[in-house]
Amino acid sequence: MSHPRNVATMRSSPRCGAQTRNGEACRAPALRGRMRCRMHGGAWGSGAPCGNSNAVKHGYFTSEAIEERRFVRTVLEDAEDLLRRLPAASDTIRNPRESETGCTTPGTDSPLRT
Template structure:
């Protein structure tokens, strides 16, 4: 080199020390007042924000939403249990019509199945 450089302060500065992909420690100088270099999180604005913003409740797991889902689940289970306890061939569902010739199920336009023994 043709001219002298003053590299002593740079060599004396603290090093980053972050582990690189090769398993060695980073040899770049740490930023002033930081323990890491600019590439390993020492730059301004890098890192997590202040406060625990990741723990915010966003609506799906709030207490009200969880309680509402539990209530809906219990109502559905109770309704399924009630429907299972109903008799399968009750007379209230298949009542004879005014003409007496053809019977239909309530809410449907079709006649009951011919496989049942409903004729008397």
């Protein structure tokens, strides 16, 4: 080549900067008006389409499902608090049939049913 090449504009152009497989930044020039090169998403048509249906939330993370799980959690916590505050049922309440007859079904704590 007998004539000098003008590479100053290419060297001064912004670089892509996307992380490559080896962990370094991509050194390819970014496309005009974009932040990435043609290989990392700067090309026309790259990226998600408008109104991406793949980004729709499925049932587990909808706001209704999250609110329902919160409600169930508070109901369970309230029930546990109530049970902790109640006295032990076996100490205070006795079965009247058991005290009358004194008979229980073998292998159980319940009275014999007749």
